[in-house]
Amino acid sequence: MDSLYIVxxxxxxxxxxANVIREWYPLLEGKAESSRLVxxxxxxxxxxxxxxxxxxxxxxxxxxxxxxGTDHGTKLLVLYDYAVRNNIDYIFQTDSDGQTNPGExxxxxxxxxxxDAVLGNRSDRKDGKSRVFxxxxxxxxxxxxxxxxxPDANAPFRLMKTETVKKYIYRLPKNFNLPNAMxxxxxxxxxxxxxxxxxxxxxxxxxxxxxxxxRIIGIGWKSLGNFTRLRLQLKKQKS
Numbered sequence: 001m002d003s004l005y006i007v008x009x010x011x012x013x014x015x016x017x018a019n020v021i022r023e024w025y026p027l028l029e030g031k032a033e034s035s036r037l038v039x040x041x042x043x044x045x046x047x048x049x050x051x052x053x054x055x056x057x058x059x060x061x062x063x064x065x066x067x068x069g070t071d072h073g074t075k076l077l078v079l080y081d082y083a084v085r086n087n088i089d090y091i092f093q094t095d096s097d098g099q100t101n102p103g104e105x106x107x108x109x110x111x112x113x114x115x116d117a118v119l120g121n122r123s124d125r126k127d128g129k130s131r132v133f134x135x136x137x138x139x140x141x142x143x144x145x146x147x148x149x150x151p152d153a154n155a156p157f158r159l160m161k162t163e164t165v166k167k168y169i170y171r172l173p174k175n176f177n178l179p180n181a182m183x184x185x186x187x188x189x190x191x192x193x194x195x196x197x198x199x200x201x202x203x204x205x206x207x208x209x210x211x212x213x214x215r216i217i218g219i220g221w222k223s224l225g226n227f228t229r230l231r232l233q234l235k236k237q238k239s
Contacts, residue, residue, distance in 0.1 A: 002090060002112070003032035005083040005162075008039045009075035010096040014046040016204075018055060023102050024094070025059050032089070036063045038082060039096060040075040043068030073177040077169060080179070084166045091165055093180070095156040099127065099202050107197065108159040116164040116192040119184065120157030120199035127203050138181060145227045146234070148188040151196045153181040164192055171233065176226060189234060 006024055010017060021037065028035045041049045041064065052064045067078055076093065083091045090112055094100045100120075108118045125132060138153050158180065168186040172179055187194045 007079035117160040120155035122201040125201035
């Protein structure tokens with residue numbers, strides 16, 4: 001029986017987190033006993049962490065990692081590393097804001113043996129034109145920097161073989177902001193067997209998204225330098 005870690009970064013999600021855990025936790029049923037729902041809290045200023053700790057009493061396979069000071073990308077790297085170190089078969093990453101639908105997970109899980117990664121494609125996302133614009137800019141940058149065309153570079157709905165993730169995450173700086181996007185680049189450049197499948201993407205269910213457009217631009221500007229260095233690194237490794 002295959003083991004699975006459902007991993008989520010969290011920050012100031014007190015309005016969403018209890019409902020999200022309740023919706024996603026049942027998907028561990030039928031998986032190996034070592035399977036877990038793992039949430040990394042990045043030092044929330046609200047009650048996200050206390051709520052998570054209280055939820056652990058009800059959900060014994062819920063693991064909470066407290067990582068103050070970490071941003072979204074850094075928390076993802078922490079979560080992926082945690083899965084690798086625990087020798088889990090599969091990692092499924094989603095977010096803790098209620099925008100993804102657990103009812104769409106099963107179609108991904110059924111494809112797990114066939115692909116190294118099954119990745120979400122939010123071709124009809126409902127979280128605003130500005131977010132769609134940012135994603136399109138990111139895809140364009142990845143095409144310019146790495147020569148790869150990716151349907152959805154940063155979708156928080158992805159099932160990946162842990163052994164495939166392990167090949168790439170330790171190439172990234174520990175504070176890298178966009179590990180999911182860079183994983184897509186590696187998957188494409190090294191021709192891993194990947195499938196992109198449509199997933200829905202709802203508006204934020206509650207609370208306020210702390211990653212506003214100004215912050216996104218800052219992340220993007222910083223990432224350009226990282227992408228340039230990683231492109232050179234990738235060329236050396238492939239040669």
